[in-house]
Amino acid sequence: xxxxxxxxxxxxxxxxxxxxxxxxxxxxxxxxxxxxxxxxxxxxxxxxxxxxxxxxxxxxxxxxxxxxxxxxxxxxxxxxxxxxxxxxxxxxxxxxxxxxxxxxxxxxxxxxxxxxxxxxxxxxxxxxxxxxxxxxxxxxxxxxxxxxxxxxxxxxxxxxxxxxxxxxxxxxxxxxxxxxxxxxxxxxxxxxxxxxxxxxxxxxxxxxxxxxxxxxxxxxxxxxxxxxxxxxxxxxxxxxxxxxxxxxxxxxxxxxxxxxxxxxxxxxxxxxxxxxxxxxxxxxxxxxxxxxxxxxxxxxxxxxxxxxxxxxxxxxxxxxxxxxxxxxxxxxxxxxxxxxxxxxxxxxxxxxxxxxxxxxxxxxxxxxxxxxxxxxxxxxxxxxxxxxxxxxxxxxxxxxxxxxxxxxxxxxxxxxxxxxxxxxxxxxxxxxxxxxxxxxxxxxxxxxxxxxxxxxxxxxxxxxxxxxxxxxxxxxxxxxxxxxxxxxxxxxxxxxxxxxxxxxxxxxxxxxxxxxxxxxxxxxxxxxxxxxxxxxxxxxxxxxxxxxxxxxxxxxxxxxxxxxxxxxxxxxxxxxxxxxxxxxxxxxxxxxxxxxxxxxxxxxxxxxxxxxxxxxxxxxxxxxxxxxxxxxxxxxxxxxxxxxxxxxxxxxxxxxxxxxxx
Amino acid sequence: xxxxxxxxxxxxxxxxxxxxxxxxxxxxxxxxxxxxxxxxxxxxxxxxxxxxxxxxxxxxxxxxxxxxxxxxxx
Ligand code: SF4
Ligand code: SF4
Ligand code: SF4
Numbered sequence: 001x002x003x004x005x006x007x008x009x010x011x012x013x014x015x016x017x018x019x020x021x022x023x024x025x026x027x028x029x030x031x032x033x034x035x036x037x038x039x040x041x042x043x044x045x046x047x048x049x050x051x052x053x054x055x056x057x058x059x060x061x062x063x064x065x066x067x068x069x070x071x072x073x074x075x076x077x078x079x080x081x082x083x084x085x086x087x088x089x090x091x092x093x094x095x096x097x098x099x100x101x102x103x104x105x106x107x108x109x110x111x112x113x114x115x116x117x118x119x120x121x122x123x124x125x126x127x128x129x130x131x132x133x134x135x136x137x138x139x140x141x142x143x144x145x146x147x148x149x150x151x152x153x154x155x156x157x158x159x160x161x162x163x164x165x166x167x168x169x170x171x172x173x174x175x176x177x178x179x180x181x182x183x184x185x186x187x188x189x190x191x192x193x194x195x196x197x198x199x200x201x202x203x204x205x206x207x208x209x210x211x212x213x214x215x216x217x218x219x220x221x222x223x224x225x226x227x228x229x230x231x232x233x234x235x236x237x238x239x240x241x242x243x244x245x246x247x248x249x250x251x252x253x254x255x256x257x258x259x260x261x262x263x264x265x266x267x268x269x270x271x272x273x274x275x276x277x278x279x280x281x282x283x284x285x286x287x288x289x290x291x292x293x294x295x296x297x298x299x300x301x302x303x304x305x306x307x308x309x310x311x312x313x314x315x316x317x318x319x320x321x322x323x324x325x326x327x328x329x330x331x332x333x334x335x336x337x338x339x340x341x342x343x344x345x346x347x348x349x350x351x352x353x354x355x356x357x358x359x360x361x362x363x364x365x366x367x368x369x370x371x372x373x374x375x376x377x378x379x380x381x382x383x384x385x386x387x388x389x390x391x392x393x394x395x396x397x398x399x400x401x402x403x404x405x406x407x408x409x410x411x412x413x414x415x416x417x418x419x420x421x422x423x424x425x426x427x428x429x430x431x432x433x434x435x436x437x438x439x440x441x442x443x444x445x446x447x448x449x450x451x452x453x454x455x456x457x458x459x460x461x462x463x464x465x466x467x468x469x470x471x472x473x474x475x476x477x478x479x480x481x482x483x484x485x486x487x488x489x490x491x492x493x494x495x496x497x498x499x500x501x502x503x504x505x506x507x508x509x510x511x512x513x514x515x516x517x518x519x520x521x522x523x524x525x526x527x528x529x530x531x532x533x534x535x536x537x538x539x540x541x542x543x544x545x546x547x548x549x550x551x552x553x554x555x556x557x558x559x560x561x562x563x564x565x566x567x568x569x570x571x572x573x574x575x576x577x578x579x580x581x582x583x584x585x586x587x588x589x590x591x592x593x594x595x596x597x598x599x600x601x602x603x604x605x606x607x608x609x610x611x612x613x614x615x616x617x618x619x620x621x622x623x624x625x626x627x628x629x630x631x632x633x634x635x636x637x638x639x640x641x642x643x644x645x646x647x648x649x650x651x652x653x654x655x656x657x658x659x660x661x662x
Numbered sequence: 663x664x665x666x667x668x669x670x671x672x673x674x675x676x677x678x679x680x681x682x683x684x685x686x687x688x689x690x691x692x693x694x695x696x697x698x699x700x701x702x703x704x705x706x707x708x709x710x711x712x713x714x715x716x717x718x719x720x721x722x723x724x725x726x727x728x729x730x731x732x733x734x735x736x
Contacts, residue, residue: 068684070681100684230677317696318702325677
């Protein structure tokens with residue numbers, strides 16, 4: 001075994017047919033597993049113009065090539081499909097224990113087409129796969145349904161469950177797919193696709209061990225990493241309250257330089273992603289007040305309430321995705337909030353704290369924790385939900401939404417009680433919540449053109465909580481990735497942390513430079529953004545974690561792990577070529593589905609048109625058109641069209657697929 | 663019949679990654695030992711010893727060799 005299983009499962013929910021298919025080794029050598037395998041099958045199977053919520057769409061749950069091997073931080077799975085939110089390639093990434101569970105059943109991926117007449121769930125173990133009625137769990141939230149299905153199906157091994165909540169059932173276009181008590185593959189509207197197929201859950205109870213070529217070498221690398229992770233601890237004096245100061249210092253620096261990503265390990269171990277709470281506000285990283293404000297608005301009297309220490313104090317235990325040595329997750333006690341409706345919740349991510357903090361001007365931490373659990377249970381993306389609430393508040397402020405329309409809800413900035421109520425209505429698709437449950441683009445289309453100025457998105461997807469005006473390459477990835485609006489692909493800062501130049505022959509060295517230079521669409525910017533894109537696809541093909549990526553390849557060497565797992569004898573350059581192939585195929589998927597890549601350009605506010613008048617990002621504008629052109633050109637895609645050129649398609653060996661697929 | 667051998671964990675080496683728990687075919691491990699470090703990381707314990715079949719799959723799955731199979735003390 002070379003990490004992957006070599007088999008995938010196809011389930012037709014209309015006919016009930018279930019069939020396993022062997023996948024040739026050559027496919028893994030060209031696409032890895034994970035997102036690459038997903039792109040390979042979805043490109044061929046989803047017809048042009050397919051309705052994302054119709055039976056023709058294919059939904060895949062894909063596991064990474066390294067998942068379940070002794071390679072640390074490779075326990076991430078993805079849901080892949082045509083996105084109902086963007087009309088193009090959709091994917092969403094999640095951890096927990098589901099990724100290895102897919103492979104333990106004997107498959108690298110499970111693909112669904114068609115739609116069931118009645119709610120069903122798929123049960124799989126290493127011997128069988130069958131569709132079973134799910135009427136008894138339809139209508140339940142993701143946590144309740146998971147518990148019931150787990151209990152019912154627990155014979156020997158405790159099953160792992162991927163499940164939608166009511167948001168997915170209600171076809172909310174910002175719904176995700178949950179596992180492990182409310183962790184979520186949240187983005188791209190993947191939960192709505194699952195709901196449209198009336199597939200409530202996938203229950204995985206397989207026990208097949210996961211093998212690889214050279215486990216001893218993988219373990220050797222992991223032991224070295226584990227020893228370093230163990231020693232990497234925050235000095236006792238460092239408190240969460242100091243981060244805003246660090247953010248302020250960052251914002252004043254005129255220069256930027258390569259960083260050692262290993263530093264983040266200690267912060268993740270202690271706090272997790274919420275280390276950026278507060279710091280994001282002062283550095284300019286967190287978008288404030290629906291992207292029109294700054295730390296001048298969301299000042300210390302606000303952000304000190306979301307100090308990460310206040311959250312970690314509630315932690316009863318840490319939470320690791322399977323196979324992670326760092327463990328950025330946690331379980332936090334929330335019995336004192338909202339009358340004890342819930343006992344605990346997964347520690348909220350920074351994204352949630354920002355989207356329901358600064359973005360909506362909320363300073364009540366209890367509200368954030370409560371909404372976190374509401375959304376995890378409903379299976380609704382907190383980034384998109386927060387973005388949509390911010391949009392609604394601004395519409396209310398400008399008289400586009402009236403008290404009559406909101407059913408009396410006073411949607412003012414930071415009105416925590418109203419925000420909670422609005423989220424509940426969005427989940428239930430009740431009143432104004434129905435209009436907002438599909439994200440900002442759909443809502444603006446219904447509310448009329450005056451509202452579109454407040455609908456902040458890229459290609460229909462609400463962006464992650466990192467400000468593109470602070471890092472133009474981040475804005476480029478928001479706009480030019482086949483899955484727009486995503487903060488996890490690349491940025492100037494990521495590039496400086498990745499240290500790809502130590503392994504990849506064509507990656508330019510990260511050098512100390514003036515920040516101002518980042519606001520120029522140089523040729524080097526194109527090479528850096530292409531390098532980030534390619535590397536991210538290799539990461540997602542392997543099942544690697546975003547935080548492992550941000551350790552840099554000098555600390556977490558994905559190429560070395562892949563070599564030990566597969567024994568293919570490939571160089572880092574060759575793996576990056578695979579990344580380029582996957583990314584180009586995702587772009588081809590979009591072209592086949594009729595997307596004009598310019599459509600995905602981020603909203604004016606994210607560009608800085610007009611620029612902010614105050615705060616750390618005052619006066620900043622991203623030269624986005626030029627950046628998109630240079631990125632496409634460097635990729636070998638049409639400089640003015642974003643369409644992969646015939647030479648690039650042929651050079652990557654994608655021409656045969658193209659002939660079959662279109 | 664209870665297994666002859668059961669896993670023993672070295673918490674000085676273990677990093678609480680949970681792969682052993684995930685690999686166990688009978689789910690007799692539990693990630694519930696939270697008093698090993700100041701972070702409250704949840705380390706594995708053999709929670710249902712009577713169910714353990716002594717297969718050593720957990721031992722093999724561990725990335726850092728923190729598990730050793732040892733004779734069961736009756
Ligand atoms: S760092 Fe966090 S998200 Fe990444 S694998 Fe570890 S626990 Fe999961
Ligand atoms: S020896 Fe086998 S049954 Fe026992 S804990 Fe390990 S994996 Fe589970
Ligand atoms: S697999 Fe090894 S390192 Fe991971 S939790 Fe189990 S014993 Fe600890």
